[in-house]
Amino acid sequence: MRAILIDDEISNLENLRSLLEKHCPQVTIIATAQNVSDAVDAIEKYSPDLVFLDIQMGDQTGFDVLRQLLTRNFDIIFVTAYDHYGIQAVKFAALDYLLKPIDIDELLNAVNKAEEKLATQIQTSQLDFLLQQLKKPETNVSKIALQMQSEIRYVTLSEIIRCEADNTYTHFFLSGDEKILVSKSLKEYADLLRPKGFLRTHQSHLVNPKYVKSWLKEDGGILLLISGEKIPVSKPNKDTVKQALQQL
Amino acid sequence: MKKILFTFLSFIIALSTVNAQKGINYFRKAGVGGKMLMSVDSSAKNLFCWNIFSNQPHTSFNFLPDVHNASVEIYFRKVDSPQHYRYTILENNKPLVVNKPIDLAQLKDANAGDEEVFRAATFGIVPIKDKIITIITYDIQKPQDVYKTVFYGKPIPRAKIQGFSKRFKTDLGVDYSWISHPKDRTKLTFTEKDDELTIIKDKSDVDYLYYISIKENKTGEIIFESTAWQYGGISEEHQFLPYVAFDKSIFKKSGDYEIIIQPRIKWEGCRDCDLSVKDREKYITRHTLSITLNEESYTKKELLIYTFAVALSIGLIFLIILYFNKKRNKRKLAEKEQQKNIAKLELNSIRSQLNPHFLFNALSGIQNLMNKNEIDNANKYLSKFARLTRNVLDDKELISLSQEKTLLDDYLQMEQLRFGFKYEIDHSEDLDLDIIEIPSMLLQPFVENAVKHGIAKKATDGKVTITMMKQANDLVLTVTDNGNGFDTKKKYMGLGLALSDGRIALLNSIYRKNRFTLAIESTTIGTNISLTLTDWL
Numbered sequence: 001m002r003a004i005l006i007d008d009e010i011s012n013l014e015n016l017r018s019l020l021e022k023h024c025p026q027v028t029i030i031a032t033a034q035n036v037s038d039a040v041d042a043i044e045k046y047s048p049d050l051v052f053l054d055i056q057m058g059d060q061t062g063f064d065v066l067r068q069l070l071t072r073n074f075d076i077i078f079v080t081a082y083d084h085y086g087i088q089a090v091k092f093a094a095l096d097y098l099l100k101p102i103d104i105d106e107l108l109n110a111v112n113k114a115e116e117k118l119a120t121q122i123q124t125s126q127l128d129f130l131l132q133q134l135k136k137p138e139t140n141v142s143k144i145a146l147q148m149q150s151e152i153r154y155v156t157l158s159e160i161i162r163c164e165a166d167n168t169y170t171h172f173f174l175s176g177d178e179k180i181l182v183s184k185s186l187k188e189y190a191d192l193l194r195p196k197g198f199l200r201t202h203q204s205h206l207v208n209p210k211y212v213k214s215w216l217k218e219d220g221g222i223l224l225l226i227s228g229e230k231i232p233v234s235k236p237n238k239d240t241v242k243q244a245l246q247q248l
Numbered sequence: 249m250k251k252i253l254f255t256f257l258s259f260i261i262a263l264s265t266v267n268a269q270k271g272i273n274y275f276r277k278a279g280v281g282g283k284m285l286m287s288v289d290s291s292a293k294n295l296f297c298w299n300i301f302s303n304q305p306h307t308s309f310n311f312l313p314d315v316h317n318a319s320v321e322i323y324f325r326k327v328d329s330p331q332h333y334r335y336t337i338l339e340n341n342k343p344l345v346v347n348k349p350i351d352l353a354q355l356k357d358a359n360a361g362d363e364e365v366f367r368a369a370t371f372g373i374v375p376i377k378d379k380i381i382t383i384i385t386y387d388i389q390k391p392q393d394v395y396k397t398v399f400y401g402k403p404i405p406r407a408k409i410q411g412f413s414k415r416f417k418t419d420l421g422v423d424y425s426w427i428s429h430p431k432d433r434t435k436l437t438f439t440e441k442d443d444e445l446t447i448i449k450d451k452s453d454v455d456y457l458y459y460i461s462i463k464e465n466k467t468g469e470i471i472f473e474s475t476a477w478q479y480g481g482i483s484e485e486h487q488f489l490p491y492v493a494f495d496k497s498i499f500k501k502s503g504d505y506e507i508i509i510q511p512r513i514k515w516e517g518c519r520d521c522d523l524s525v526k527d528r529e530k531y532i533t534r535h536t537l538s539i540t541l542n543e544e545s546y547t548k549k550e551l552l553i554y555t556f557a558v559a560l561s562i563g564l565i566f567l568i569i570l571y572f573n574k575k576r577n578k579r580k581l582a583e584k585e586q587q588k589n590i591a592k593l594e595l596n597s598i599r600s601q602l603n604p605h606f607l608f609n610a611l612s613g614i615q616n617l618m619n620k621n622e623i624d625n626a627n628k629y630l631s632k633f634a635r636l637t638r639n640v641l642d643d644k645e646l647i648s649l650s651q652e653k654t655l656l657d658d659y660l661q662m663e664q665l666r667f668g669f670k671y672e673i674d675h676s677e678d679l680d681l682d683i684i685e686i687p688s689m690l691l692q693p694f695v696e697n698a699v700k701h702g703i704a705k706k707a708t709d710g711k712v713t714i715t716m717m718k719q720a721n722d723l724v725l726t727v728t729d730n731g732n733g734f735d736t737k738k739k740y741m742g743l744g745l746a747l748s749d750g751r752i753a754l755l756n757s758i759y760r761k762n763r764f765t766l767a768i769e770s771t772t773i774g775t776n777i778s779l780t781l782t783d784w785l
Contacts, residue, residue: 008704009609009612009613009666009667010666010668010707011612011613011616011665011666012609012612012613012616012666014616014619014620015612015613015615015616015619018616018619018620019619022619035705056605058700058704058705059701081604081605081606081607081608081609081612082604082605082607082608083605099608100608100609100611100612100615101608101611101612101614101615102612102615
């Protein structure tokens with residue numbers, strides 16, 4: 001895989017380079033860039049398979065690089081030291097990212113995933129989605145990208161009835177009796193969707209309060225959904241769930 | 249002589265018989281004034297006898313509402329000369345007997361309780377019921393001393409108020425305003441000019457019998473009482489009407505007063521009287537005066553009470569104001585304290601905001617050293633990083649200049665690892681870095697800004713200079729970079745500088761005595777930030 005590394009700090013570039021050389025022999029570094037315009041030039045010149053993109057680059061961001069590109073037919077791994085908003089958007093788009101200092105296992109995982117991805121269109125559409133989301137203020141984000149086995153589904157949040165954990169996978173129950181299996185843990189989605197009002201009723205249940213019909217007192221508390229499904233509420237979550245439902 | 253005595257006795261017996269026939273048994277005797285005693289039937293009640301009047305000498309008034317007939321006797325002392333006495337009997341003001349001498353033949357000795365022996369003569373039986381009998385006696389040697397004894401067998405007439413007059417001052421003297429034939433209630437207003445009130449009663453034969461009193465309704469207190477009826481000036485049908493005049497000063501306050509005119513009869517303590525209060529009321533005139541005073545006058549006691557009340561309320565108000573003032577001050581103080589605390593807290597939170605972006609990038613830099621096998625350097629920077637974070641986490645409010653210098657050294661060296669610029673930290677000789685303290689992390693945000701926005705892009709050409717200088721009593725700290733500068737008017741200065749503005753404001757609110765002033769000068773060839781701590785040294 002031909003890769004370009006983009007970071008405004010030389011030491012970070014050096015670091016990533018040495019890590020890749022040591023642990024990911026399948027990756028060939030064809031270029032590095034330390035600012036946005038160099039990065040755009042390099043990508044357009046070399047058409048890489050993979051781009052390691054730092055989000056925070058001085059006064060500019062890695063997203064600026066993406067915005068200036070005409071075609072984005074490469075896989076991308078975001079790298080960031082600390083950028084809450086950026087990472088949040090990246091997560092909503094189901095894209096891969098690494099945190100500095102770089103964890104070698106995470107690096108291997110991300111590179112492997114990139115290697116597996118053959119259909120780059122998926123990536124392109126995810127990047128489009130990401131850039132769209134970035135245009136909006138954080139609170140207006142209303143869609144999420146769900147990475148399935150062979151496709152990416154873009155789902156509006158109001159479509160999601162509930163999520164249920166299945167080991168490291170997550171089942172999404174959508175309106176219209178659709179069920180999607182996503183290869184990420186419920187915890188990650190809970191972190192993303194809780195700020196959007198979703199209720200973590202149970203270790204393995206995340207519920208969109210829009211679809212809650214009533215609170216049943218049986219068995220210490222159960223949520224009855226409009227669909228007729230019953231979702232358990234675990235003891236430690238009872239109070240917060242109740243409170244949240246009252247505020248609706 | 250025996251014959252005479254017999255005749256007299258038989259006369260008395262005959263009289264007794266006559267009286268017995270009439271159903272009268274002269275049993276009880278009562279003094280009626282004017283040397284006279286009266287005998288009435290033992291069943292006679294309500295004998296209000298011998299009422300005398302201080303302004304009417306030698307007059308005694310007997311109110312006998314229940315008596316039909318009375319036998320009246322006159323008693324002479326040994327020193328008296330009965331032969332000089334003359335008597336006149338009037339029935340309803342018409343003479344029955346006029347200037348008749350005492351029948352000396354009738355005189356007999358009588359014992360009147362005491363050891364003293366009197367000589368008594370009778371005036372005979374006098375019909376009382378529905379009549380006014382007046383017996384007038386005098387000694388011809390003292391014709392001025394006329395004794396008048398009234399037997400009143402009629403209901404006493406109720407006095408009538410014929411009118412009021414109010415006297416007021418005029419330019420020429422005084423004048424009167426009149427109210428005649430008032431009803432039950434009269435409204436009177438006293439202005440400054442008014443001074444006297446006159447109450448006029450109807451004329452009766454027994455004016456001296458009545459007395460007038462004025463009662464304040466609110467307190468029930470009698471504020472005026474008089475028997476001093478005057479005559480003259482006011483007349484009706486060619487008769488002078490009795491009146492009483494008094495100064496308006498008896499009315500101390502506006503309000504309702506009651507005029508009461510009633511006969512001066514000893515209703516209580518008389519013999520066999522059981523006239524109820526209600527019955528007596530028939531003889532009493534009551535009239536309500538509604539007084540309005542333009543100038544209220546107060547008694548000393550009232551004045552004292554009012555003064556006290558006013559003083560008390562003023563004191564109370566003062567106390568309340570004082571209390572609220574104190575409370576407000578306390579609250580203000582608490583608020584200030586709270587604000588200060590909040591400011592401190594905010595400062596703390598700002599202080600500990602060492603840019604996480606920097607932290608993780610610094611760690612990344614160390615990771616790079618490790619990966620490049622520069623173990624010594626990795627160790628060096630790792631310990632610098634540790635010391636820096638420790639200093640930041642150390643929640644000290646103040647640190648010495650040398651500590652701040654170390655912190656900046658550490659920080660700048662970590663940043664150097666990332667961007668590879670030059671830096672210098674200078675200080676003036678007369679500054680004792682170990683002793684002078686400044687708020688911790690004061691300069692770091694400015695330095696971070698210099699690195700991030702100033703010279704990060706210039707790499708090895710970049711330079712940051714920090715100076716600490718003493719200027720008179722001020723401590724002047726400067727951070728200079730040779731970057732491309734930024735527009736000082738634009739508020740976009742990165743997290744560090746944006747926070748700094750707030751920090752300076754917070755610092756100024758905490759250290760009120762020392763003023764922190766921040767001067768930023770930015771050109772295309774560099775930025776100079778100067779922080780002055782006024783009177784710090």
